[in-house]
Every structure is written in structure tokens, then in C-alpha cells.
Amino acid sequence: xxxxxxxxxxxxxxxxxxxxxxxxxxxxxxxxxxxxxxxxxxxxxxxxxxxxxxxxxxxxxxxxxxxxxxxxxxxxxxxxxxxxxxxxxxxxxxxxxxxxxxxxxxxxxxxxxx
Amino acid sequence: xxxxxxxxxxxxxxxxxxxxxxxxxxxxxxxxxxxxxxxxxxxxxxxxxxxxxxxxxxxxxxxxxxxxxxxxxxxxxxxxxxxxxxxxxxxxxxxxxxxxxxxxxxxxxxxxx
Numbered sequence: 467x468x469x470x471x472x473x474x475x476x477x478x479x480x481x482x483x484x485x486x487x488x489x490x491x492x493x494x495x496x497x498x499x500x501x502x503x504x505x506x507x508x509x510x511x512x513x514x515x516x517x518x519x520x521x522x523x524x525x526x527x528x529x530x531x532x533x534x535x536x537x538x539x540x541x542x543x544x545x546x547x548x549x550x551x552x553x554x555x556x557x558x559x560x561x562x563x564x565x566x567x568x569x570x571x572x573x574x575x576x577x578x579x580x
Numbered sequence: 581x582x583x584x585x586x587x588x589x590x591x592x593x594x595x596x597x598x599x600x601x602x603x604x605x606x607x608x609x610x611x612x613x614x615x616x617x618x619x620x621x622x623x624x625x626x627x628x629x630x631x632x633x634x635x636x637x638x639x640x641x642x643x644x645x646x647x648x649x650x651x652x653x654x655x656x657x658x659x660x661x662x663x664x665x666x667x668x669x670x671x672x673x674x675x676x677x678x679x680x681x682x683x684x685x686x687x688x689x690x691x692x693x
Contacts, residue, residue: 470623506589508670508683509624524680556623565674565681566612566631571623 468492472557472572479547479579487542487575489557497560498540499524499569500532502553509556515540516563547579582607584673586684593661594692601656601687603671613654614672614681615645624670630654641665666691 470491479485491498496517501509511524515534529551531543540559544551555575560567587602605611612631616624628639635647645656654671671684 506685508584508685509681510683511680514680558623566629568614568626568629569616569624569681571625573621573623 470557470559470570470572472555472575474575475573477575477577479544479577481548481579483547484543484545485547485577486544487555487557487577488539489541489572490539491557491559491570492538493559493561493570494537495559495561495570496537497563497567498534499558499560500530500540500542501556501558502526503556503574504553512542512555514563544577547577549579551577552579553577582611582673582675582682584671584682584684586669586671586687588687589685590688590690592690592692595663596660598659599657599661599665599689601669601671601689603654603656603684605652605654605671605673605682607652607673607675609675612674613645613647615639615643615654615656616670616672617641618668618670618686620667627656627669661689661691663691663693665689 473488499514500512513532515521518537557572558569583606585604593599614629615627617627618624630637630647638644668686672681
């Protein structure tokens with residue numbers, strides 16, 4: 467049982483380049499999330515998808531776009547990378563959108579933008 | 581707006597000693613409370629949660645936490661730590677009208693041999 471799988475694990479981009487972070491879950495969860503983690507700041511929500519076919523902005527959506535491709539997959543796209551987007555990105559999923567539903571996380575993508 | 585404060589960014593403790601990691605939140609409504617653990621180079625995983633009922637919650641790996649509504653706290657404790665507990669620990673809160681979690685900044689638990 468793989469849980470939440472993220473690719474790639476590491477990526478280095480130059481300013482202005484684009485890339486897509488992939489995420490897939492095999493737990494039949496309805497809700498999926500993208501977070502970024504920066505030292506001393508905890509996790510900040512970028513975008514989420516409460517259910518298949520819907521996406522909504524989180525706390526820090528600027529510079530990112532998402533696609534909920536199907537129930538399993540939720541991708542995050544950086545159209546024009548900036549150094550401020552250097553971070554560790556985590557995808558997560560939960561059974562439901564509700565605040566009492568625990569999150570299951572992938573192992574993260576470490577992105578460096580030079 | 582809700583906020584979560586983890587009072588210590590790092591907690592060094594000797595192996596087999598007890599530890600308490602502190603978490604305070606600001607909210608006047610009913611909340612759900614979580615502790616997650618992040619081992620080096622991994623994602624976060626749920627350690628324990630408080631949804632309702634008994635204020636003392638037991639989690640994995642011998643950890644427990646106590647919900648104190650009057651002090652708006654949810655401190656994490658373990659009576660005897662092991663080297664394998666070396667990790668970063670995150671407290672998170674959501675109120676029962678909002679699906680989003682508010683995260684603390686994390687506390688690194690450093691186990692000294």
C-alpha cells in the first residue's frame with residue numbers, strides 16, 4: 467500500500483522555468499492538498515481539492531496552479547519559478563474535507579530555484 | 581483568526597528522560613487538535629488526535645497529549661524518550677466549522693545519548 471506518492475523527490479530550476487509536481491494517492495480519499503514547508507513557518511496550504519472536480523485556493527496560492535486530474539491524482543504547477551518558491555512541497559490526502567479527518571502525507575519534493 | 585504557538589523551536593533531552601512539547605492555540609470555539617511527527621527526510625504522519633471525549637489522548641510510539649480547554653493547550657508528553665524519537669513535531673488545530681488546519685511552526689526533539 468503506497469499511500470501518497472509524490473514525484474520528483476528533488477528538482478532544481480532556474481528562475482522563469484516551469485514544472486509540474488505530481489501526486490497520487492491510492493486510499494480512495496476524496497480530498498487532496500498541496501502544502502509548502504519552510505523553516506520555522508510550519509506548513510502553509512497552497513491549494514486544495516475537496517473532491518474530484520473542485521479546487522480552491524489556500525493561504526499562499528500566488529504563483530501556482532493545480533489540476534485534480536481524477537480522484538487519485540492532484541498536480542501542482544509552477545508556471546514561472548521564482549527564488550521565493552524554493553521550498554519543500556508536500557502533497558496530502560484525507561477521507562473528507564472536514565477538519566476532523568486526518569491527513570496522509572507524501573514524502574515531499576525539495577525544490578530549489580536559482 | 582486562529583493561531584497555534586509551539587513555544588519551543590528545539591527541545592534537547594537525554595535518552596530515557598521524560599519530555600513535554602508545548603502547544604497553545606487561540607480559539608473560543610470547539611476545536612479538533614492534532615500532533616503530527618516528521619522524521620528526517622520524510623513526510624508528516626499523524627501521532628494522535630483529539631476530536632471529543634476524554635481529554636487525555638494516547639497516540640503511537642508511547643506519546644500522549646492532554647487537552648486543556650481553560651488554558652487552550654494541547655501539550656505532548658512521553659515518559660521516556662528513545663533515540664528513534666528524534667524528529668520534528670507539529671501541532672495543528674481546526675475548528676469544527678472550518679476544514680483547514682492551522683499549523684504551529686514545529687518543535688525539533690533532539691535526543692542526547
